Amino acid sequence: MKIILNNKEEVFEAVQFTVNELLHIKKFTFKMLVIKVNGKLIKKSDYDSAIVKNGDDVMVLHLISGG
Amino acid sequence: MTFDEVKQILKTKTVGIAGCGGLGSNCAVALARVGLGRLVIADFDLVEEGNLNRQFYFYDQIGMLKVAALKQNLFRINPDVRVNTFDIRLCQSDIIEIFGKCDVIVEAFDKPEMKYMILDAVHNYLPAKHLIMGVGMAGWGGNNLIRSRQSDKLVICGDETNAISDKCPPLAPRVGVVANMQANAVLEILLGINEHQNHSERQ
Numbered sequence: 001m002k003i004i005l006n007n008k009e010e011v012f013e014a015v016q017f018t019v020n021e022l023l024h025i026k027k028f029t030f031k032m033l034v035i036k037v038n039g040k041l042i043k044k045s046d047y048d049s050a051i052v053k054n055g056d057d058v059m060v061l062h063l064i065s066g067g
Numbered sequence: 068m069t070f071d072e073v074k075q076i077l078k079t080k081t082v083g084i085a086g087c088g089g090l091g092s093n094c095a096v097a098l099a100r101v102g103l104g105r106l107v108i109a110d111f112d113l114v115e116e117g118n119l120n121r122q123f124y125f126y127d128q129i130g131m132l133k134v135a136a137l138k139q140n141l142f143r144i145n146p147d148v149r150v151n152t153f154d155i156r157l158c159q160s161d162i163i164e165i166f167g168k169c170d171v172i173v174e175a176f177d178k179p180e181m182k183y184m185i186l187d188a189v190h191n192y193l194p195a196k197h198l199i200m201g202v203g204m205a206g207w208g209g210n211n212l213i214r215s216r217q218s219d220k221l222v223i224c225g226d227e228t229n230a231i232s233d234k235c236p237p238l239a240p241r242v243g244v245v246a247n248m249q250a251n252a253v254l255e256i257l258l259g260i261n262e263h264q265n266h267s268e269r270q
Contacts, residue, residue: 065177
């Protein structure tokens with residue numbers, strides 16, 4: 001499948017995966033993450049159930065200090 | 068739009084700014100200069116000498132509440148701007164109450180936990196509001212790394228990479244760039260995209 005990940009097109013072998021699987025594959029291990037799929041905020045408790053599929057627009061944002 | 072037309076629109080608008088440090092103070096100043104009608108500013112902190120390398124305060128304001136000092140500075144720039152100040156450590160219910168009537172909300176906290184808290188509050192309880200966040204501005208140089216992106220009503224400004232550390236302090240130029248990008252994003256929401264400006268990138 002093809003998804004847009006942080007504004008860039010990326011291709012994966014899987015037909016779909018959960019948000020948690022995406023984080024694992026992309027090695028996003030940072031603890032303060034914000035994840036949006038097609039503009040919808042995904043709660044941490046839903047990372048195991050929320051599905052990412054072909055054509056989805058995914059934002060993974062690292063909330064880092066500074067302001 | 069002429070500047071007079073811009074001011075006519077902006078004077079009817081209210082912007083909320085959560086945090087009055089490097090991002091919040093500089094963003095508020097930019098919005099006051101262009102004629103925004105009302106700013107709602109919140110911060111619990113006092114001005115310290117160490118803030119002056121990037122925050123819009125003066126040496127003789129050390130020890131003042133940041134919200135009081137910022138209000139003073141905003142009035143010195145534009146006496147017509149109305150400013151509501153809240154000297155509190157914001158929690159989710161405060162955010163909903165204080166910023167619920169704002170046209171746009173600017174996130175200007177320094178701690179990631181606070182950034183998440185306001186994102187969560189606005190997303191769940193104020194879903195019609197645009198939230199402009201600043202993420203990644205420590206250090207110096209790397210102009211081309213600073214950018215913005217949008218997902219629905221969430222706008223992110225910053226390099227999304229450089230956290231603050233002993234070896235990577237926040238300094239006026241980069242913090243100011245991101246603060247002003249946030250103010251610029253606010254204008255784009257309040258005024259619409261400028262049709263007289265070329266938005267395509269130069270090749």
